[in-house]
Amino acid sequence: MMKILLISPAVFPKKNSEKYHQLLLRMSIHGGDSPPLGLEGIASSAMEAGHQVKIIDLRVENLTRLDFVREIKKNVPDIFGLYLTTFNIREALQVAKVMKAVFPKIKIIVGGPHVGIYPQETLKNSEFDLALMGEAENTFCELLEALSGAGDFRKVNGIVYRENGEIKINGNSETIKDLDVLPFPARRLLKGKYRYFGTFREPFTTMMTSRGCPFNCAFCAKIPGSVRTRFASAKRVVAEFLEIKKLGYCEVNVFDDLFTVNRQRVIDVCQGILENKIDISWSIRARTDCIDEEMLVYLKKAGCYRIYFGIESGTDEILKLMNKRTDTRKNMQAMELAHKIGFEIVSYFILGFPGETVETMNATIEFAKKSPTDFASFNMFEPLPASKVHADMIATGVKDGWLDFLELKTNRMPIYHGDLARSEVEKAYKKALRSFYFRPKAIFNLFRMVRNPVRFRNFFLVLISMLILSFFKKDIELIS
Ligand code: B12
Numbered sequence: 093m094m095k096i097l098l099i100s101p102a103v104f105p106k107k108n109s110e111k112y113h114q115l116l117l118r119m120s121i122h123g124g125d126s127p128p129l130g131l132e133g134i135a136s137s138a139m140e141a142g143h144q145v146k147i148i149d150l151r152v153e154n155l156t157r158l159d160f161v162r163e164i165k166k167n168v169p170d171i172f173g174l175y176l177t178t179f180n181i182r183e184a185l186q187v188a189k190v191m192k193a194v195f196p197k198i199k200i201i202v203g204g205p206h207v208g209i210y211p212q213e214t215l216k217n218s219e220f221d222l223a224l225m226g227e228a229e230n231t232f233c234e235l236l237e238a239l240s241g242a243g244d245f246r247k248v249n250g251i252v253y254r255e256n257g258e259i260k261i262n263g264n265s266e267t268i269k270d271l272d273v274l275p276f277p278a279r280r281l282l283k284g285k286y287r288y289f290g291t292f293r294e295p296f297t298t299m300m301t302s303r304g305c306p307f308n309c310a311f312c313a314k315i316p317g318s319v320r321t322r323f324a325s326a327k328r329v330v331a332e333f334l335e336i337k338k339l340g341y342c343e344v345n346v347f348d349d350l351f352t353v354n355r356q357r358v359i360d361v362c363q364g365i366l367e368n369k370i371d372i373s374w375s376i377r378a379r380t381d382c383i384d385e386e387m388l389v390y391l392k393k394a395g396c397y398r399i400y401f402g403i404e405s406g407t408d409e410i411l412k413l414m415n416k417r418t419d420t421r422k423n424m425q426a427m428e429l430a431h432k433i434g435f436e437i438v439s440y441f442i443l444g445f446p447g448e449t450v451e452t453m454n455a456t457i458e459f460a461k462k463s464p465t466d467f468a469s470f471n472m473f474e475p476l477p478a479s480k481v482h483a484d485m486i487a488t489g490v491k492d493g494w495l496d497f498l499e500l501k502t503n504r505m506p507i508y509h510g511d512l513a514r515s516e517v518e519k520a521y522k523k524a525l526r527s528f529y530f531r532p533k534a535i536f537n538l539f540r541m542v543r544n545p546v547r548f549r550n551f552f553l554v555l556i557s558m559l560i561l562s563f564f565k566k567d568i569e570l571i572s
């Protein structure tokens with residue numbers, strides 16, 4: 093049996109005001125915080141294999157450096173595990189440095205989407221001892237077994253390690269074939285308070301009922317190991333909803349890339365929730381071409397109250413460039429249908445996709461305002477690693493800007509907007525936020541949706557963060 097401490101990294105706050113600043117930033121940029129489902133997943137498998145596991149989510153536990161070390165010293169683990177995305181690498185390194193300085197003998201294993209994309213670059217950081225690519229519910233357990241002396245860790249699929257000064261990779265990013273055999277994520281291990289901007293009831297949690305996505309939008313990152321689409325059965329999904337309810341949660345944010353792509357499964361899940369009388373509020377993500385009226389009515393009856401749509405652009409020409417395989421007419425019709433049935437709608441939009449002009453960005457802003465969407469999440473385009481745009485960019489000889497970011501030579505994410513200048517995209521971004529949210533219709537809508545104190549607090553936080561983002565340049569630099 094090993095003692096494992098899993099950590100979701102964040103900046104260590106020095107003083108109280110920094111905590112609030114970080115919360116507002118996360119609220120405005122990502123919509124807030126949600127539990128680290130990947131860590132809960134590997135924790136659950138490791139516990140099933142007989143290990144003792146603890147999770148610290150530094151994003152919400154707001155520990156100072158000193159408090160963090162004190163917390164670890166209460167029960168020093170045998171192994172540390174860190175969750176890594178390309179975007180949290182600075183925070184992860186900062187946390188790992190503290191861990192290595194105080195506990196130099198304890199191995200730090202890293203995993204998460206970043207590792208599969210940049211395995212070599214990950215282990216160039218001497219703070220990390222081992223990295224595991226792909227979906228790690230099984231391989232993490234195999235690795236723990238090997239590290240406790242029962243095998244050779246170099247044989248674990250997807251392991252990245254150093255040998256004689258060289259970085260070596262064994263096999264490929266792991267893909268779990270059957271999601272039904274996985275234990276439910278260990279949600280009970282999390283202590284922090286999570287805030288997500290639209291949450292209606294608290295406490296809330298998250299869920300993932302499928303992995304992968306069959307579409308190929310040019311801006312979307314295809315994470316090695318999680319490309320192939322797999323679904324958990326409706327029976328398993330209903331059982332997980334039941335467990336979540338038993339644990340005391342009132343709301344679930346379903347984070348599947350495309351919950352609705354398998355129509356019959358959606359209807360079976362809704363029927364299961366209704367038959368078991370599970371009183372829970374939930375939300376899903378969907379493509380506008382993967383829904384229909386009957387399905388939406390089922391979803392609404394079963395407690396699903398909010399849909400996130402990837403609308404992306406207000407022009408057909410840019411949707412085509414994005415390989416979105418939808419058009420503005422379908423997008424508008426789907427939003428109108430969801431609105432008619434009574435869903436809250438959140439739409440994602442991209443500004444500054446290569447090929448855009450100031451006119452197409454303005455068309456996107458106008459489209460958002462004309463649509464019945466309740467919230468619009470505008471994002472300045474980023475060439476995500478493992479996306480088609482990123483691959484094309486490198487193929488045409490543009491340097492991979494993420495490498496400088498990963499080597500901490502810059503804290504700016506790579507910028508790539510085709511013929512548009514960054515200043516034009518930033519201008520459109522601020523204009524989008526101001527003209528969408530500071531309209532009488534949008535403000536009235538927000539008040540209409542308040543309904544309870546949880547909502548009131550979250551909307552208040554969103555309004556403050558929107559004000560910061562749309563009027564102060566400093567914060568835009570922090571996220572770009
Ligand atoms: C929920 C979510 C969020 C939430 C919170 C995420 C969280 N950790 O709590 C919010 C909304 C805040 C968010 C924000 C962002 N996100 Co996000 N998000 C997701 C999403 C949809 C689901 C994550 C999840 O729960 N997955 C399910 C679990 C089971 O998978 P997993 O986390 O990958 O974990 C498995 C393995 O990676 C591994 N593993 C994970 N951790 C560890 C640790 C160890 C030690 C080991 C051994 C293994 C291991 O084992 C796990 C089980 O199989 C993913 C897409 C996806 N399909 O995963 C994107 C994703 C993670 N996000 C992404 C992005 C781009 C962002 C943003 C930059 C968006 C933006 N423009 O602002 C921000 C950045 C946040 C940050 N600082 O990292 C990218 C990351 C790509 C990359 N290169 O790292 C992803 C992969 C989406 C994509 N395809 O582009 N996100």
Ligand code: SF4
Nearest residue numbers: 305307308309312349
């Ligand atoms: S943007 Fe959505 S539909 Fe497109 S590839 Fe990514 S997850 Fe799939």
